[in-house]
Amino acid sequence: MTISVPATSANLGPGFDTLGLAVDLRNRVEFHPSKFFSVSIKGEGENNPRLKGNNLFISIFNEHYTRLTKKKQNFKFSFYNQIPMSRGLGSSSAVIVSAVASAHEAAGIRVSKRRILNHALVYEPHPDNITPAVMGGFNVATIEKNKVFSQKKHLPDYLKAVVVIPNKQMNTAKSRTILPKSYSKENAIYNLSHTALTVAAFFNEDWEMLKLAAQDRFHQKARMKTLPELFSVQKVAYESGALMSTLSGSGSTFFSLVYDDDSAMIANRLRQKFPDFGVKVLDFDNSGLIIER
Numbered sequence: 001m002t003i004s005v006p007a008t009s010a011n012l013g014p015g016f017d018t019l020g021l022a023v024d025l026r027n028r029v030e031f032h033p034s035k036f037f038s039v040s041i042k043g044e045g046e047n048n049p050r051l052k053g054n055n056l057f058i059s060i061f062n063e064h065y066t067r068l069t070k071k072k073q074n075f076k077f078s079f080y081n082q083i084p085m086s087r088g089l090g091s092s093s094a095v096i097v098s099a100v101a102s103a104h105e106a107a108g109i110r111v112s113k114r115r116i117l118n119h120a121l122v123y124e125p126h127p128d129n130i131t132p133a134v135m136g137g138f139n140v141a142t143i144e145k146n147k148v149f150s151q152k153k154h155l156p157d158y159l160k161a162v163v164v165i166p167n168k169q170m171n172t173a174k175s176r177t178i179l180p181k182s183y184s185k186e187n188a189i190y191n192l193s194h195t196a197l198t199v200a201a202f203f204n205e206d207w208e209m210l211k212l213a214a215q216d217r218f219h220q221k222a223r224m225k226t227l228p229e230l231f232s233v234q235k236v237a238y239e240s241g242a243l244m245s246t247l248s249g250s251g252s253t254f255f256s257l258v259y260d261d262d263s264a265m266i267a268n269r270l271r272q273k274f275p276d277f278g279v280k281v282l283d284f285d286n287s288g289l290i291i292e293r
């Protein structure tokens, strides 16, 4: 059994805790029942001994497997990770979603993606990453009565993501503590109207509107100040023709949406200007959670 989940870029500027999309960088896990518990990791996290034991995946998997089967069973898990940790590309959401989905599969219980999403919400209280991780594509999401309500837009092939990934880790929980405790009415209206315009631009495929729409007064500036080169990354991305360029999740990755035709040129400019940062051109992912039986 193989389960895979894509990386995500959340917020997309003004849509704090609300907007997110999936990119084609996946964490994959294979597992089967075994006499002894074992974990092997290839890719991201392979040199991290903490992940070989009771990591976030294992604890969520065990919780759901025991709840569903009322049994204890050892498994052999093999992880193939492409999503860098604590860089704003939704590594924790991918792990949470894959653990919930894997436990249901291991228990022989088939459930809808919506059900898996609602289980994932227990571990990640904002829906902007877990929704595209499960559904793929661009998503707008909210929570009502502990359930996620969302709308998805399929992203076309002629768009690409260019991500600039610094070495610096930014833990999401920690990076939420540096945000203001409250916002003025003026700034609330600013973000509300810009989020609405961003959503409309995605659904109407008005990509040229995104640069104006995707401006934020809630979280980006405070977070980018902790790694000031990110202001220059955004400037270079826009000067090179990016359609939108925003902090990815809580950072440190910077996400740009670009036309496919411009993607190599924009990525090369960013590589030249920021040789210490990783730069990748990625397809968008419209599949989300994939279960291969």
Ligand SMILES: Nc1ncnc2c1ncn2[C@@H]1O[C@H](COP(=O)(O)OP(=O)(O)O)[C@@H](O)[C@H]1O
Residues within 6 Å of the ligand: 027, 044, 045, 051, 055, 056, 057, 081, 084, 085, 086, 087, 088, 089, 090, 091, 092, 093, 095, 170, 171, 172, 173, 249, 250, 251
């Ligand atoms: N592949 C993984 N296996 C196990 N746990 C992981 C993995 N990736 C991320 N995590 C967990 O998620 C945490 C990172 O979460 P967070 O700071 O929200 O990063 P991100 O911005 O990438 O979602 C890690 O400290 C670890 O606990």
Ligand SMILES: N[C@@H](CCOP(=O)(O)O)C(=O)O
Residues within 6 Å of the ligand: 008, 010, 011, 016, 017, 018, 087, 088, 089, 090, 091, 092, 126, 128, 129, 172, 176, 219, 248, 249, 250, 251
């Ligand atoms: N809305 C959240 C998104 C966090 O995304 P991540 O990829 O950094 O986990 C926030 O901005 O805190």
